[in-house]
Amino acid sequence: MARTNLVPPGPVVGKRAFQLPIVDGFLWLVRIAAIALILVGATRSIASARLSGQQWRDLVVFGIAQGSVYALVALGYTMVYGVLRFINFAHGEVFMIGAMTGYFVTDGLARTALWEAAPFLSLFIALICCMTVSALVALLLERVAYRPLRGAPRLIPFITAIGASFFLQYTMASLFGTSVKSYPEVEVLTGSFTLLGFRVLRVHLLVIVAALVIMAGLYLYVEKTKAGKAMRAVSEDQETAKLMGINVDRTIARVFGVGGAMAGAAGLLFGLVFQNVFFLSGFLPGIKAFTAAVLGGIGNIPGAAVGGLTLGMVESMGPSLVLVGLGIPAAHQLKDVVAFVTLVLVLIFRPTGILGERVSEDRG
Amino acid sequence: MGTRRYQFVACLVGALALVGAACAPEEQKAAEFTPGPLGAVTVEPGAPIKIGLIQAISGDTASLGQDQVRAVEIAIEDKGGNLLEQHPIRTQVEDDLCKAEGGTTAGQKLAADPQIVAVVGSSCSGAAVPAMEILSGKGIVMISGSNTSPRLTSDLRGKQGDAYKLGYLRTAHNDIIQGLAAANFAFQKLGAKRAATIHDGDPYTEGLANAFGSSFKELGGTISLATAISKGDTDMRPVLTEVAASKPDVVFFPIFQPEADFIVKQAKGFPLLADTKKLFGADGLLSDTFIVIGQTEGMYFSGPATPTGATYQELVAKYEKKFGEKPIQAFHAHAYDAVNMIFAAIEKSAVKESNGTVHIDRQKLIDAMHATKDYQGLTGTLTCDKFGDCADAKIDVVQNTPTEKTIDQVRGNVLFTFDPPETG
Amino acid sequence: MALFEIRGLTKDFGGVRAVDGLDLDIDEGEIVSVIGPNGAGKTTLFNLVTGMVTADQGAVNFQGRAIAGLRPSQILALGIARTFQNVRLFPEMTVRENVMVARHCRTRSGMLKAVLRPPSFRREEKETRQRAERALEFFGSRLVGWRFDTPARSLSYANRRRLEIARALASDPKLLLLDEPTAGMNPRETEELIELIRRMRDDLGVTIALIEHDMRLVKGVSERVVVLDYGQLIAQGRYDEVASNDRVIEAYLGRKATTA
């Protein structure tokens, strides 16, 4: 009975009482400190006039372009998560294989006349190849490594995915060498133009437009087509979906296939923007895209887009805007710190991400 | 019972004494040689003399170590495979992974073998720190062909580096010299007044960027921005925005591929950086895969001077014949010199018995190495200072122009050679 | 004063009002059944009471203390324990460990003691173990002996239900909430459970509220029946009274017949 005294008397209605004052106090402190630091850093940065308005606008465009690539890769994570509640850690490698395929195809095409004559056609061919190869790899992965584990505790397929990630990385390294592969120049994509005061590189425009088109297409696919409906049904409840006559295996395979194709497209775009790929190219972007998916609210397609763009912007603007303003030297070295701190802060404010719904796991 | 036992014991003692007496004179004879404080290696007649190699032979820095391992192999062949007439030279190669923990493991493995006379290595300065400590503790002399960190020896102004250990030497240049060379070139030849530096968090690049920065400032220039990226970064445009905003006349980024690829390719989009003659890299980028990138045309590189002379050309020819490709890195000649310095020092310090047994006193070997003066090596005339810097550290600055197609041609296009003033 | 009082308890799930201004009292020593059609808000009521779901409005008092807003672990410490509709055990832990967990809020020793193992820790550990075994023995020979050390997941369905009740009992509750305790049991096992529930009240002095669809059990065990529909209390009283109540019949048979 003495123990009951721990509980403060009096009616507490509505909001749950503070879990533990210290913990919540600490979290509030973190939130306030973060906001204060961001404000101080940003004000001082802008006031110093170190960068011109044009340069700030450039940073915005860079952020959007980088964010678009993240968003495309994040889609794969988010789709698989939405359906299977499982993080396909090897998705970054599927992306890298797409970029690698893009290198071999564009490198081959660049030696033919087609490259000069019809650059967009060549790129389209490359796009189809990348999407196909990546989708196939994703399907194979699902078939060999994940399907047998469906229904196993969550950690198990996750570990398998880590294993698959290493396996794919070092398979590529051992087959094609560890050297950096350089994409050929694409004439039509060099140069820039100005739009509404923003200086946009052509290749960035391509990336942004392609990402928009692909994401819109995917959204329509999931929302409007029968296959998309099946995916949503499976994500709600596999058993019921099965009873309703949906082929769960095929639907899940399709999710992997579509996610893989997205990653393949992202791989090619990555290759075109950065003109480089090697066997570890998928690792860090994969982790970033995963971060983006979580940031936006994992399992949620618009969330992946929002998360990707947010992350891209934060990485591009964060060091210059906040860290330099706070007087931190070599700020860009800490770009990833900014990205991950943003993730932590967003999740402290909204534990399920920017667009994530509050899902209670126990609707008993 | 009792007496019997005593008898037995007495017999035993007697027998042992006899055996001892028989053995003792021989041992005395062998012990004519008295080892110094660090001990000595005794090589039986005809037994091999073992040299350890601590080099990065796997991972993304594998070429750095591989290059030197090959050079050592050639050096041994050139020596005829034997040392002190009848002792074959054997090597034992251990991987340092270019990391401190790799250096420890490799160091322990070599230190465990009492027959190891000397070690050529390591590839990376980070790995050298623990390896030096282990090997120095055993009195094993270690000489590196590619460590460049000032901490391992001295700051060239008489201040001992904090990682310095007795018995460590190197034939590679000290970073401070390359920093000085690059700064001199940028300030005097290019007429740059403002310079930006970018490193990637690697101890080598960070050290070199800093050395450049302090030399540049000493010369009267301004470091407009000293910034850094992380390995694995791809989008360099934000950092280049900052670099461009600082309005540098030259950007020094002594980093590696692939990050440097991204920098040169993306720099093109910045009006202030579009002129590739503002870009200045270091030896880590002097590779075939880097110079083929269109945007590197006009770029400058600093690095250890490529040796000249017929003997060097012979080495390259042998290398190519044996391994099917041209030297893959810049430090093979340094490793070749390093191992030959060891051979010379062994020959100088070893004590030979009539039956062919050789004693190599560790302390004497170290002293002999340090005493190296005006040694004619492939990389120049080597003289060791008391902290172990032996390099004839000529630094070249080369430029990649459209006429240079291969890395050798780029290396040959020397615009500036820096010969450091004598240090005290 | 009643042991347990609910006043105006309300909970919305995204526009669906699961519990709607509910008032309910439970007296000490009662056995109360909560019935109602599917989706009537019975389980939500239990979730609200045990703090697993936060209420939108209303007050819950237990022994005169407001408990709405407390965390589930605090509510358990006050003396309200529950079982779950879809049995939720700790499947990889042994039967005994499952029950020992429930003693968590009645014990104190921390990490340092666990590592240093002073006598006080051993005493407490021994007592925890004994209390857990006693709770299991309540079910006769079903969960004792070698079953102590088998993982919970290897138990049969009925035994899992029993284990869950034992786990709740081990926390020394004053009020025990049983969510469909006989689901999946055969008639014989249901009989047994009725007996058991009575014994829990009589021997251990635990007040019991249970959600049930099996009317045999409801009839056999409960002293009072509470009927929920659309989150509201529509009737309460003895089984016979409630069973003949028009609103209850309507709720169970559907209101189409009357309203449409």
Add this chain to the structure above:
Amino acid sequence: MTATGELAAIDFVPAPKAGPRAIRLGLVGGAVAVFVSVNGMVEAFSGRLLLGSLALGEALLLSVPLLIGYLAGRPEPVLEGFTARRPGWRNVLAGLVAGLASGVTLALFVVLVASFDIRGVFLNATPELVRDGPRILTFGLELGAGLGLLLGLYVALGGAGGVLQVLPGRFRRAVLTALGWVAGLALMQPAVAQVLRGIQQELRIWTAPLTDFLYDASGALSVPGIATIAAAAFCLQLLASRQHRKPVRTRLEQLPDRSRRILRVAILAAVLLLLGLLPQVIGPFLSEVLNIAGIFLLMALGLNIVVGFAGLLDLGYVAFFAVGAYTTALLTSPQSSVGVGWVFWLAVPFVILAAAVSGLMVGTPVLRMRGDYLAIVTLGFGEIARLLFISDWLKPWFGGAQGIIQVGDISLGPVQIRTPEAFFYVLFVFVLLAAYATYALQDSRIGRAWMAMREDEAVAEAMGVNIVTAKLSAFIVGAVLAGFGGALFATKIGSVFPHSFNVIVSITVLVVIIVGGMASVPGVVLGTLVLVGLPELLREFEEYRFLIYGALLIFMMLKRPEGFIPSGRRAEELHEQEVAQDEWLVAGAPETGATDADRDEPN
């Protein structure tokens, strides 16, 4: 070894008829053989002689048909109620067919490499494989003859694999054991030779003749050595499985309490004595390898608490390792920014403090996050820690990219711990403490709270577990153990560089505990030895380390998700179906009788 990952696929194909199944397996095997050839493994391993004049690369290539034949020859799955067909010529035939299919696939690849230059794309498809130099794939012969030999060997070995299936179970196991021993002793030659040498030097047991008998001058297992080992292993295994013997454990449990206790003390004493002698016998290098493994073991024991017990998937565990290492470096190195140059033991309390504080700092924000969110956030924390240690910003404190050097040695009174052998003892004490703490915590109030939380967080909370305390305490304990690991790492290496603390370390530790067996201390120990210690010994595999890691992970998760040595209760029934005991219980079967029948085998 890579083969395993690919092979894992096979078992999930719905069992087709024997013939197509054999061909399918054969094709998979062929693909594996081609894969290991084209990715350079065969060539890279051809320098190391393994058995007589058979190199490791060739052995790898030839193990494929044997394995495939063995798998193909496996009897078809039998449905309940049907009688299984007796193994016979069909199994052998299946093996032959599978071997042939593999051989043909590989032969096609050989022809391809011989006729075209595919090196432009496949970097490791070197001419040495078939055309120039050693011609590994054709065993040094001309193309035609080589192909013939290749096919012949593949078919023969495939058939041999099939024959294994025909043997009675006991003999089959004995043959497999013999194969395993030969392969193991051949692969581990440097270590085995070192141990034998150590025994000779330290214990004065003359082992040199044995070494010379077993191994050639080149380090390969000699022919008489192979024969002896194979025969010995075969006979021992056959003897061990002689009759229907009870497992040792059951027999131990049947001993009276007193003798059991005496036996336990005796075993413990023997183990301690062995461990005491161990570093002297195995020499400095193998001790060093054990030390590396030991540091990982400390981390693994810590992560085992976080992931294995509390179920919190932490992918940024390396952060705590780094904190431990840097704290030690800062306090014991006279060169650091703190510069006090304390002795190691003075720094230990601060390591605990710093690790605990960092555990709290990571643990608090993630309190309310679900498992998957936790994974990415902790991964982020790991990267944040590394980047902060490397950064120019904090360089005045942590030394930036140049790290901190001259970290102090451990001293015990006047004795400085410098050699790997001495360090082993210190490390061993730490590991022993960590293992003890793990056992003690597992069997305590907080341990049960962690496990309950792992199983079902909401229910655990409803059953009175304070989730906040439980989570934070798991993070703290894990962080402190990793901090110890970091402290020992720093003092062992003598310097600390930020590059040592990348995400690969976190993942390696995670892999260790999962492959070893989660929540099981012996499993974690074995996992560390196999996954951290072995790669240090088998440096040949260095280049392919992560490829093999990856394949092994997938294979383990598919085939044995509970790990090498699962924690006790998982071992028993993870693969078992539920039993409905109630039927016969209700029917009134005497409880005790049922229990006995269940547990004890008839005597």
